[in-house]
Amino acid sequence: MSDLFTQAVFIAMVASGVRLAVPLLIASLGEMFGQRSGVLNLGVDGIMLLGAFSGYYAVLRSGSVWYGLAFGTIIGLLLGIVSAVIAVTLKAEQGISGIGVYLFGLGMSDLLFQKLVGTPVPISSFPKVQLPLLSEIPLLGGMLFRHSLVVYLAFVAVPVSMWVLNRTTFGLNIRAVGQNPESADSLGVSVARVRYATVIIGGTLAGTAGAALAIDLGIFQQNLTNAAGFIAIALVYFGAWRPLGVMAGALLYGLVNAVVLQMKTLGIIPLAWSDIAAMVPAIITILALVVVAQRFRPPAALTTPFSRGT
Amino acid sequence: MRKPRFAWLAMLAALALVAAACGDDDGGGDGTNGDDPFRIAIVAPSASNDLAFSQSIVDAVNLIAQERGNVTVQVTDGMFVVEDAAAAIRGYAEDGVDLVLAHGSQYGGSLQEIAPDFPDTAFAWGTAADTFDLPNVFSYEAASDEGGYVMGVMAAALSESGIIGVVGPIEVGDAKLYVDGFGVGVLAEDPGATVNINYIGSFSDVALASEAAQSHLAAGADILTGTAQMVVGAIGVASQNGLPWFGTQANQTSLAPDIVVASQVYHWEVVLREIIANIEGGTVGGEIYEINLANGGLVIEFNDGFDLSDDVRAKADAAIDGIKSGSISTGQ
Known part of the structure; x- marks a missing residue:
């Protein structure tokens, strides 16, 4: 057990948790905007997968990780528009339509990969950026400030999201539309426009998250996200629809995974317990969800389509 | 409505x-x-x-x-x-x-x-x-324990730290056989070596396999191996850090031509x-x-792009011959 707390291992373990948290954090923040306005998008994982393939393929063709990230983000934006049309304009049942988007992303990303690439080909990853001064702080520097730019941007997105939600008219409209769309509508707020905007933000960030994952790993494979999009949705509930809560959930999930991995590597968790230990992050998240669910309530209009005059 | x-x-x-x-x-x-x-x-x-x-x-x-x-x-x-x-x-x-x-x-x-x-x-x-x-x-x-054993012998011979990391999926089937055989091979070559084994609990989680490889690096491993389709993530980590990698199931040289030493290929x-x-x-x-190795269904394919010393290659060939003849047991 003492091996776990050597400086090198401890730093690497926390850094690993942060890396694991980042795609979840980005996707969860996007999904949070949608849910705060009353739209549940279960298609996050499918959008992440298409963002992942698009980002990977763009890097493969261009050699630029930033083109890749941008391309994955744009694909996410387009799928966000599609999701918004389905959920807001067509008023489809949100759970079912989200599963449709997920299946589309799962199948299409694999189909495109098979037809355009075939056998996995490695691509370059994001370069590491050591933040001046901060990266030199003992312990913390290695854990938090020697990551790629995407990691820093993901965490910067948390206060930005808080500001948008709590300090802007747009944020006020999002909360109003998610809580009581009829009242918001009576005050002149366009429920459809707000929901379009939030679902598109969610799709865009899901695409970014997928592309960030693929480029960070330097590879694409069928079902690369391994259901990370669904975990991201769960983290929105875990985080009680608040950016800080979402960040806490993503970090908890990533860190528990990292600790379990390191304990298995060092033999602290015996091989016979490996499979059970692999479930620990999910179990902890579910337990935390249960606790959160008793204290917080989701937006009142979540999953409810809006039609004026009904 | x-x-x-x-x-x-x-x-x-x-x-x-x-x-x-x-x-x-x-x-x-x-x-x-x-x-x-x-x-x-x-x-x-x-x-x-x-x-x-x-x-x-x-x-x-x-x-x-x-x-x-x-x-x-x-x-x-x-x-x-x-x-x-x-x-x-x-x-x-x-x-x-x-x-x-x-x-x-x-x-x-x-x-x-x-x-x-x-x-x-x-x-x-x-x-x-x-x-x-x-x-x-x-x-x-x-x-697959047979090829695992051969890879383990080479890994132990190449390792300077004496710590070798293994990324596995779930402890079943040919994955378990490979990992077990690999461990026996390492200890046969270097009884003082440490083999850290991490079954991540998934055949498909590339990100987790990548982080498992990172955890091996933190624990001092200077050689990595792994099995199942999610190891592409771990191979990426090995490649970025210049650590030798041993593959199995298919020839994985194309994923990292500089660091893949050899692959056990299923025929x-x-x-x-x-x-x-x-x-x-x-x-x-x-x-x-x-x-198996004897019937030609398992073949150890070496990467010509990896500078493997004649000494280590000879150890691998001896292990292959020993397994084929039955003079070496992989412990299964």
Whole structure:
């Protein structure tokens, strides 16, 4: 057990948790905007997968990780528009339509990969950026400030999201539309426009998250996200629809995974317990969800389509 | 309230189904001899070009198709959901395929239910050594501990820190055999070495495999290996850090030409030839097959791009010869 707390291992373990948290954090923040306005998008994982393939393929063709990230983000934006049309304009049942988007992303990303690439080909990853001064702080520097730019941007997105939600008219409209769309509508707020905007933000960030994952790993494979999009949705509930809560959930999930991995590597968790230990992050998240669910309530209009005059 | 309109949703769902169900259908046969083609179908858990488990069977069947001619090959890959795989297996049987390959030990339960409904269809599944006493089920397995042992000997000889990291999926099947054999090989070469084994609990989580490799680095490992399709993530970490990597199931050199030392490659065609001969002779199941170093079903393919010393290469060759002759035990 003492091996776990050597400086090198401890730093690497926390850094690993942060890396694991980042795609979840980005996707969860996007999904949070949608849910705060009353739209549940279960298609996050499918959008992440298409963002992942698009980002990977763009890097493969261009050699630029930033083109890749941008391309994955744009694909996410387009799928966000599609999701918004389905959920807001067509008023489809949100759970079912989200599963449709997920299946589309799962199948299409694999189909495109098979037809355009075939056998996995490695691509370059994001370069590491050591933040001046901060990266030199003992312990913390290695854990938090020697990551790629995407990691820093993901965490910067948390206060930005808080500001948008709590300090802007747009944020006020999002909360109003998610809580009581009829009242918001009576005050002149366009429920459809707000929901379009939030679902598109969610799709865009899901695409970014997928592309960030693929480029960070330097590879694409069928079902690369391994259901990370669904975990991201769960983290929105875990985080009680608040950016800080979402960040806490993503970090908890990533860190528990990292600790379990390191304990298995060092033999602290015996091989016979490996499979059970692999479930620990999910179990902890579910337990935390249960606790959160008793204290917080989701937006009142979540999953409810809006039609004026009904 | 207006009723939701589902036209767009229906279109999207239809498109999704088309995309999700889009499996390869390779006409492997030339159909020139006028006979009905021999039809082989593969149901595999991951992509057919995963450079690992699924690719090994697809490559083997395509080779058989090339050798024989007049063979039709159908592949349904990406069947990581067992229920989907069961539907595909049943579909191929209903379609009159001559040999249905259920390539995944997780498909055994489904096969046990499906095979009795199609007594004239031959099924084969692996990696496993159990036909469920059904007359139309073959099983096949890989003695991957043998190649694992050889890789372990080389890894111990190359390691300077004496710490070697292994990334595994779930402790079952040929993955467990490989990892166990690898550990025995390492300790046979260097009894003082440490083999850190991390079963991540998933065959498909590339990100977790990547972080497992990072955890090995933190623990001081200077050599890495792993098995199953998710190891592409771990190979990336090895490549970024310049650490030698030992592959298995398929030749993984193309993923990291500078650091892959060698790969244990599965040649399932060795057992497929016997299975097909049995089917053509009227026996549609009941046999258990194994690929190993001695029968040529397992081959250690060295990467010419890796500067492996003659000394280490000689140790590997000696281990291969010893396993083939039976003078070396892998502990299984």
